[in-house]
Amino acid sequence: MDLSLSDEQKQLQEAAERFVRDKYTFENRRKIAASERGWLPENWAQFAELGWLGMAFSEEDGGYGGGPIETMIVMEQFGKGLVLEPFLPTVVLGGGMIASAGSKAQKEALLAPMIEGKKQFAFAWLERQSRYNLADVSLKATKEGAGWSLSGHKGVVYNAPSADHIIVLARTAGSAREPKGLTLFIVDAKAKGISRRDYPTQDALRASELTFDKVSVGADAVLGKVDDAFPVVEGAVDRAIVALCAEATGCMDAINAATLEYIKTRKQFGVPIGKFQVLQHRMVDCFTNAQEARSMTLMASLKIDDKDPTVRAKAASGAKVQIGKSGKFCGQSAVQMHGGMGVTDELSVSHYFKRLTMIDLMFGNQQHHLTRYSNLAMAA
Amino acid sequence: MDLALKPEHKAFADEVRAFARENLSPATREKTFSGKHYDRDDHMVWQQALGKKGWLAYTWPKKYGGPGWDVTQRFLFENVLAEEGAPRILPFGPKMVGPVIYTFGTDAQKERFLPGIRSSEVSWCQGYSEPGAGSDLANLRTRAVREGDHYIVNGQKTWTSFAHWGDWIFCLVRTKPDAKPQESISFLLIDMKTPGVTVRPIIMTDGAHHVNDVFLDNVKVPVENLIGKENEGWTCAKFLLANERLGIAEVPSSKRGVSVLRQIARAEPLNGGTLADDPAFTAQIADVDLQVQALEMSELRVLSTMAQGGAPGPEVSTLKVRGSEIQQRIAELTMEAVGEYAQPYQPGMLFQDTNETPIGPDHAPPAAPRYFNMRKTSIYGGSTEIQKNIVSKMVLGL
Ligand SMILES: Cc1cc2nc3c(=O)[nH]c(=O)nc-3n(C[C@H](O)[C@H](O)[C@H](O)COP(=O)(O)OP(=O)(O)OC[C@H]3O[C@@H](n4cnc5c(N)ncnc54)[C@H](O)[C@@H]3O)c2cc1C
Ligand SMILES: Cc1cc2nc3c(=O)[nH]c(=O)nc-3n(C[C@H](O)[C@H](O)[C@H](O)COP(=O)(O)OP(=O)(O)OC[C@H]3O[C@@H](n4cnc5c(N)ncnc54)[C@H](O)[C@@H]3O)c2cc1C
Numbered sequence: 165m166d167l168s169l170s171d172e173q174k175q176l177q178e179a180a181e182r183f184v185r186d187k188y189t190f191e192n193r194r195k196i197a198a199s200e201r202g203w204l205p206e207n208w209a210q211f212a213e214l215g216w217l218g219m220a221f222s223e224e225d226g227g228y229g230g231g232p233i234e235t236m237i238v239m240e241q242f243g244k245g246l247v248l249e250p251f252l253p254t255v256v257l258g259g260g261m262i263a264s265a266g267s268k269a270q271k272e273a274l275l276a277p278m279i280e281g282k283k284q285f286a287f288a289w290l291e292r293q294s295r296y297n298l299a300d301v302s303l304k305a306t307k308e309g310a311g312w313s314l315s316g317h318k319g320v321v322y323n324a325p326s327a328d329h330i331i332v333l334a335r336t337a338g339s340a341r342e343p344k345g346l347t348l349f350i351v352d353a354k355a356k357g358i359s360r361r362d363y364p365t366q367d368a369l370r371a372s373e374l375t376f377d378k379v380s381v382g383a384d385a386v387l388g389k390v391d392d393a394f395p396v397v398e399g400a401v402d403r404a405i406v407a408l409c410a411e412a413t414g415c416m417d418a419i420n421a422a423t424l425e426y427i428k429t430r431k432q433f434g435v436p437i438g439k440f441q442v443l444q445h446r447m448v449d450c451f452t453n454a455q456e457a458r459s460m461t462l463m464a465s466l467k468i469d470d471k472d473p474t475v476r477a478k479a480a481s482g483a484k485v486q487i488g489k490s491g492k493f494c495g496q497s498a499v500q501m502h503g504g505m506g507v508t509d510e511l512s513v514s515h516y517f518k519r520l521t522m523i524d525l526m527f528g529n530q531q532h533h534l535t536r537y538s539n540l541a542m543a544a
Numbered sequence: 545m546d547l548a549l550k551p552e553h554k555a556f557a558d559e560v561r562a563f564a565r566e567n568l569s570p571a572t573r574e575k576t577f578s579g580k581h582y583d584r585d586d587h588m589v590w591q592q593a594l595g596k597k598g599w600l601a602y603t604w605p606k607k608y609g610g611p612g613w614d615v616t617q618r619f620l621f622e623n624v625l626a627e628e629g630a631p632r633i634l635p636f637g638p639k640m641v642g643p644v645i646y647t648f649g650t651d652a653q654k655e656r657f658l659p660g661i662r663s664s665e666v667s668w669c670q671g672y673s674e675p676g677a678g679s680d681l682a683n684l685r686t687r688a689v690r691e692g693d694h695y696i697v698n699g700q701k702t703w704t705s706f707a708h709w710g711d712w713i714f715c716l717v718r719t720k721p722d723a724k725p726q727e728s729i730s731f732l733l734i735d736m737k738t739p740g741v742t743v744r745p746i747i748m749t750d751g752a753h754h755v756n757d758v759f760l761d762n763v764k765v766p767v768e769n770l771i772g773k774e775n776e777g778w779t780c781a782k783f784l785l786a787n788e789r790l791g792i793a794e795v796p797s798s799k800r801g802v803s804v805l806r807q808i809a810r811a812e813p814l815n816g817g818t819l820a821d822d823p824a825f826t827a828q829i830a831d832v833d834l835q836v837q838a839l840e841m842s843e844l845r846v847l848s849t850m851a852q853g854g855a856p857g858p859e860v861s862t863l864k865v866r867g868s869e870i871q872q873r874i875a876e877l878t879m880e881a882v883g884e885y886a887q888p889y890q891p892g893m894l895f896q897d898t899n900e901t902p903i904g905p906d907h908a909p910p911a912a913p914r915y916f917n918m919r920k921t922s923i924y925g926g927s928t929e930i931q932k933n934i935v936s937k938m939v940l941g942l
Contacts (some may be wrong), residue, residue: 292904293813295883300815319904320884341815363903365887366912373903432680442929499919503678503927504703507749507920514749518916521879522887529880531824 167462173237179214180241183207188245190512196248197368201326203249212281217255225263226276232403232465236410243414246512246519248368250284250323256407257400258285258331261348265388265396270350274329286327286353288318288374289397296528298333298397299343303376305334311382312336314349314357317375324372325362327353332376336391343394348387355379367519395473402480405527406468409461412487412523416454416494419516423447423498426505443501450497453490460486478540481533488530491520549616557620564628567593576629577804579910581752581895584709587631591664594633601638601662608646608654609662615851619844626796634706636668637661639791641714644731644780648772657733671701671715671734671758672781678703679930681716681781682725686760688717688732690767690774695719695732697740697763703924707743707756710736715760716781719774731777733769740764748920750913751891785926789860792925793867795840801874802833808881808907819881832873839866858938861931868921868928875911875918882911889913 169177187207196204211217219234221227235256242251255278262275277283294300303316314334324330330351338345351358357379360372388396424447427438437443464483470476495517499506506513524530549557572586594600602621604610613621633639642661645653660666677684686699697717707713713734720728734741740763745753772780806829812819819825843863846856879886885904892898893909902909922928936942 290884292885295812295814295819297815320887361903363888363890366889366916367887371888431676432678432683434680437679440929442932496919500922500928503923504673504755504920507917507923509747509749509751514916517919518749518912521912521915525879525884525886529883531880535824 169233169237173233176219176234177237177241180216180238181244183210183214184241184245184247188247190515193246193248193515197364202364202368202370203326207247207249208284209281211249211251212279216251217259217281218279220255221259221263221275221279225271226279227263232406232468235403235407236461236465239407239410240414240417243411243416243519244418246367246415246418246515250286250326250369252404252407252411253286253323253327254278254284256404257287258327258329260403261287261331261387261396261400262350264399265348265393267384269384270387274350283328284323284326286321286324286330286372287333287400288321288324288330289333289401290319290321291317292319296532297341298401299346299394300341301333301335301346302340303332303334305336305347305349308380311380312349312385314351314376314379314381317373319373320365320371321374322365322369322371324353324360324374325370329353330358330374331387333393333397338391345391346393346397347390348393348396349381349385350387351379351381351385355381365522367515367522399473399476401527402476403468405480405484406461406464408523408526409457409464409483409487412491412520413454413458413461415516415520415523416450416457416490419494419498419513419520420447420450420454422511422513422516423450423501427501430503437501446497446501450494453493457487457490474540474544478537481528481537481540484528484533485530485537488524488533491524492530495520549620553616553620556617557624560621560624561628563597563599564625564630567597568628568630572631573629576631578906579914580893582631587634587709588664588667590631591633595663595665598662600633600664601642601658603639604642604646604662608642608658615844615847619847623796623799626800629800632794632797634667635788635791636670636706636710636714637664637666639787640670640784641668641733643787644714644771644784647783648731648780652768653771666711667706667709669704669707669710669713669736669758671704671707671713673703674700675702679927682729682778684716684718684729686715686717687721688719688730688765690719693767695765695767695770697732697734697760697765699760701758701760702756703746704743704756704758705754707736707758708745708753712736713741713758714771716777719777723775725778727775729777729781730774731771731780732765733771734760734763734765738763738765749916750894751889752895752913752917786856786860788925789856789864789931792921793839793843793863794871794921795836795843795867798836798867798870798874799840801871801878802829802836804907805829805874805878805881808878811905811907812881812883825877825881828877832870832877835866835870835873839863839870842866858934861926861934864925865922865928865931871921872915872918875915878907879911879915882908886912 215228216238218227219230223229259278305312305314330353332349332351334347336347357377359375362372365371427443428436430437460483464479467479498513502513505511601610606612645657674684688695688697715732716729717732718728719730740761742759744757746755809819885908888903890909892900
């Protein structure tokens with residue numbers, strides 16, 4: 165057992181820290197969030213240059229041979245800066261699915277340019293009725309000549325406004341909510357028949373509602389096997405969950421640090437409010453919560469490549485439960501300890517709080533993953 | 545002892561309900577149930593209707609124009625209005641400054657200010673907090689210096705709710721430097737139109753504008769606007785805070801919140817059924833429902849003591865603490881009920897009467913913003929920590 169970072173990993177961490185320090189001051193982030201796109205192409209180009217877009221992919225896929233620990237390192241720093249560039253949908257989800265299920269041709273056409281920073285993705289899985297059930301999919305793909313025709317609706321598709329390609333989870337067979345009978349399609353974002361309603365999210369990211377009206381794609385649009393996408397999707401989402409957990413630990417570190425600083429300097433009754441024991445203990449609980457979150461994220465990052473899907477799923481759900489719990493505790497406590505300042509848009513605390521809250525809602529909240537973990541653990 | 549209502553109280557509840565149905569605009573009512581923000585008119589039109597009926601200042605004694613209701617009638621009034629989707633009565637006039645004026649003011653002041661409060665023709669805001677005086681209110685620095693028959697006021701108030709709608713602000717000011725609060729603070733009424741009063745918005749987490757900074761720059765205030773004696777304003781200030789804490793538990797709106805939450809659970813899809821089929825979720829609703837019942841019964845016990853002539857003791861702090869936790873919990877569960885569709889941010893649907901359609905279900909747009917916003921309830925009106933300090937000191941003798 166060895167839980168220390170390698171020299172390269174330390175360098176990666178330093179580089180990511182530096183990026184956040186230089187490019188993601190609170191005021192800078194505000195500007196980026198308010199810009200048309202909601203993220204900066206020059207930052208994306210820098211990610212490509214630094215090798216972050218390819219770090220987690222194997223060398224044969226054109227990457228640099230890293231893995232989940234590298235993703236964890238970078239995502240954690242992104243959490244500290246509340247970075248807005250669409251790394252999760254493009255690299256972790258899109259790139260991840262293409263790497264795990266794509267053909268040689270698809271990898272060449274899509275993964276290689278993604279690593280160079282020239283292509284972005286969005287993953288469309290959720291529908292109005294799905295809640296957190298990845299198999300609750302009714303968007304239909306029907307055979308049309310050699311290819312397929314897609315019709316239906318997808319919701320809260322992150323990065324859809326900027327994506328070049330949308331990876332769509334569609335039903336090709338089976339009944340509602342059946343894991344069997346699902347297929348992934350890689351669709352050109354500008355394809356005829358796709359209409360978009362774009363919007364910002366609570367935490368200043370960009371997403372869309374998508375309507376597919378008889379969108380025609382060729383046979384080569386299928387990613388992986390027809391009717392058999394569920395295991396690919398579940399694996400990719402588990403990976404995304406662990407990446408989100410790493411982002412959340414970064415958010416927690418930052419919000420705790422800001423709060424600690426605040427209670428050391430804000431004075432009431434003639435003393436810094438950090439002198440009041442009730443706040444001291446709450447601050448201690450914040451740190452303990454962040455520690456637990458970091459531990460579970462590390463454990464999940466180390467188990468996410470396990471060959472046994474149950475080990476992987478339990479690790480991802482376990483970490484997500486912890487992040488939900490810790491994120492809520494740190495977020496709510498930070499706001500409370502800031503008093504009125506905590507509920508304004510003016511300080512960074514409320515922005516971290518919003519992001520932590522949204523992370524809990526993404527890909528299943530604390531309760532959902534507790535149930536998933538519990539079912540898997542009871543079945544063993 | 546009896547929980548059942550007497551026939552005359554049932555008739556009273558029917559009368560209140562009929563009044564609400566007749567006078568509450570459908571648009572305002574709709575905002576309540578969909579969780580949108582009210583604008584000034586939503587509040588004012590409704591409050592003025594209540595004022596005409598003589599019901600706005602419903603906690604006041606008959607002598608000052610109150611309806612003279614008993615505890616049961618007040619309870620029914622508040623509950624029926626919440627069920628009907630009425631906006632809460634903004635407390636600054638009828639619940640805060642009004643009672644201070646009729647308790648500590650001169651006859652001339654009562655005559656001058658009470659009618660406008662009772663009718664809601666004049667709207668008020670509360671100028672207590674300052675950047676350096678939040679929990680430590682006595683640390684306030686705003687200075688009022690007597691010059692002939694005026695005070696010249698300089699300083700900054702902050703967190704002033706609805707100052708941008710306010711005609712008047714009641715302020716705590718320091719009339720004697722470097723002395724104990726009991727000997728140096730005065731309670732002053734200031735017309736917001738006086739030169740030197742500037743209001744600057746503070747934007748909240750969810751993007752809403754409710755609170756403001758209020759800058760007071762050489763503001764000339766006639767001495768007849770002083771309530772009580774100079775340097776004795778701390779008594780008024782504390783009298784008001786005790787009243788504020790009592791009304792702030794918001795039981796009726798939490799009851800409505802629980803019922804709306806159950807409706808949302810019945811509407812939210814889950815695995816071919818609805819979220820209402822998920823016992824893990826519905827048990828959490830039941831849990832908060834029971835907390836509301838405990839709070840309501842505790843509040844009724846306090847009110848019943850008051851009806852027999854007792855004063856609300858420092859125990860009301862526990863009601864404020866629980867009341868805020870409950871409001872926060874309901875907002876949290878509502879957001880969780882909405883799930884992924886709580887993520888889209890639609891300010892247009894929250895703050896403006898646009899024709900925008902919701903991105904997810906109708907109940908989705910306000911869910912997360914409301915959760916963020918409700919964090920304020922354990923901060924304002926005396927934070928949870930401060931309330932617990934009060935209980936441990938005043939009730940438990942620690
Ligand atoms: C099962 C058991 C085994 C033990 N074994 C040993 C042993 O092997 N060797 C040994 O030397 N001792 C031992 N102890 C004693 C133990 O260390 C003491 O009980 C402990 O230090 C607490 O002291 P106390 O019981 O006097 O409680 P107190 O110190 O009187 O504390 C009472 C309560 O006040 C709280 N409190 C005290 N000070 C503060 C403060 N500054 N801020 C906030 N809260 C405060 C405490 O947390 C506690 O809740 C043992 C005790 C137990 C119960
Ligand atoms: C939405 C909103 C509306 C408001 N409306 C008004 C208004 O209309 N008029 C008005 O005058 N004011 C208003 N306020 C101000 C409100 O009363 C103050 O925010 C509140 O008193 C807390 O003060 P503060 O924000 O300065 O926090 P601080 O006093 O700085 O408190 C920061 C943290 O320290 C804790 N703390 C402070 N002292 C102690 C202690 N002794 N022991 C333990 N913990 C402590 C607090 O509990 C809090 O967690 C409003 C506030 C909000 C958020």
